[in-house]
Amino acid sequence: MKYVVKLTFEVEGSVDKPDVIGAIFGQTENLFGQEFDLRELQDKGRLGRIVVEIKNKGGKAEGYIEIPSNLDRVETALIASMVESVEKVGPYNAKFYLKEIEDVRAEKLKKIIDRAKQILAAWNRERNLDIKEVMNEISGAVKTGELIEFGPERLPAGPDVYTDPNLIIVEGRADIINLLRYGYKNTVAVEGASGKIPQSVIELSKNKKMVIAFLDGDHGGDMILKDLINANVKIDYVARAPVGREVEELTGKEIAKSLSNMIPFSQYLKKQQETLSSVVGRAEGAVKIENGEQQAVQVIEPPKEIEIKIPGNVMEDIKKLPGTLEGVIYDENWNLIEKVQVRDIIPKLEGLTNGASFIIFDGVITQRLLELAASKNVKLVIGVRIGGITKKPENVKVLTLTDVIGP
Incomplete structure (x- = not known):
């Protein structure tokens, strides 16, 4: 549950827990239609079990209510207001008061953050000081401020994208910011591409001495590379983040290692072709390598593990x-x-x-x-x-x- 609605109540007569719960369900029913019927919301798991604590004294009753909620903030506030509107419990007049709406996730986050501080403190005591990492952290905020916009598409890029003879192509803005943090300024992002590489990137790659496609280590990285190939972008090397990782989350050491392990583009395509050679006959197209040059623009797709037909x-x-x-x-x-x-x-x-x-x-x-x-x-x-x-x-x-x- 995301939130807990906490209320207090007073009743001008002696009542029991079922009386209070019955009054809440009965007097809020159909106030805002079936969508906000409390029983319906409980059945769907959007509200938890209503907890009531009650004390009868001197012919009157007072108590405390908790209602766990998995609704959003606006909907939870509406539920709290609906319960506050209950005016009777049984034959007796009653008043309900909202005490607070506790954000369960905020409390959980606070505990996680406090624990993270403890872990980091212990880690810092155990490891040797890496001065390069410290300097990167100190200068990180300054370096991220060097982000510029490139071309008519206003693509995220590093400040040396025009002047550096080499170029690193990545997927998105977050990748550029992370690379700037560690001093890589000759960068440009294709912003997800969506099947179409910006023309400004295609033209830029033609004028660079060396172009590196630095991609995430997941299926999204495969799709971006396919888009780059189909757009005839000049690519000399392919670098990949570790499997399942994204460029935007890599440390300085991991970035350096990924770039040092980059593979010549022709070799990368040959490796892919060998891996998928068993399905060449079923593929719509293939990558063809002649004299180390890229000769076709379509990548072989892997076979489908499960055949599913969508109506x-x-x-x-x-x-x-x-x-x-x-x-x-x-x-x-x-x-x-x-x-x-x-x-x-x-x-x-x-x-x-x-x-x-x-x-x-x-x-x-x-x-x-x-x-x-x-x-x-x-x-x-x-x-x-x-x-x-x-x-x-x-x-x-x-x-x-x-x-x-x-x-």
Whole structure:
């Protein structure tokens, strides 16, 4: 639960806990329609069990109420106001007062931060001082201020993108900021590309002595590289973050190691071609290498682990998802189980006992979601992009919306 609504109450007569709970449910029913019916919200797991503590004394009653909430801030405030509006408990007049709405996550974050401070303090005592890392931390704020905009598309870039004879191409703004933090200024980001590389990057690469494509170590990095190839961007070397990691989260040492391990572009393509040689006959196209030069612009796609056919009507619904922050859950026959907000997909899936087979949503696919999906026997998960997945369940197929409906 995200929040706990805490109230006190006074009743002008002797009553019991069931009387108080009954008054709350009865006098808030249909105030704001079925969507905010307390019983309905409890059934859906959006509200927890209402806790009542009561004390009768001198023919009157007073007590304390807690209502756990998994709703957002606005909806939780509305629930608190609805309960405050209760005026009677049984035949007796009553008054309810909101004491506070506790942010459970804030308390949890505070504990995590306090524990992180303890861990860091112990770590600092145990390790040797790395003066280079200290200097990078001190100058980090200054270096991130060197971020500039490149080309008519106003792409994030380092200040030396025009003057340095070499160029590092990355995916996004956060990657540029992290590289600036460690002194790499000859950088430009394609900002996710979405299947189309900015023309200014294509022209810039032609005028550079050496161009390095420095990409995330996940499926998103593969997609960006494919876009660069299809746009005929001049690439001399390919560097990758460690598997499952993103450039934006690497330390200075990890960046240096990734760049030192970069592979000549032609060698990278040959390695990919050898890895996928068993599926050349089924691929739509292949990368062809002649005399160390790039001769084609289409990358072989790996075989699909699980063959799943998506009905036409479902495809039309999927095309409407981008930008909505919504998701849909289907059963094994592609019948709609429920349409939910992205933020509610995990709690909703946790509440389902069976039946979910396909999940499609306008959000990031996380390790936690995949593990939960595997435990619920979900066959397919489709999201906007794949996050830092360290271990993919074998029984769950994972795709992005771009894989399904194109950029």
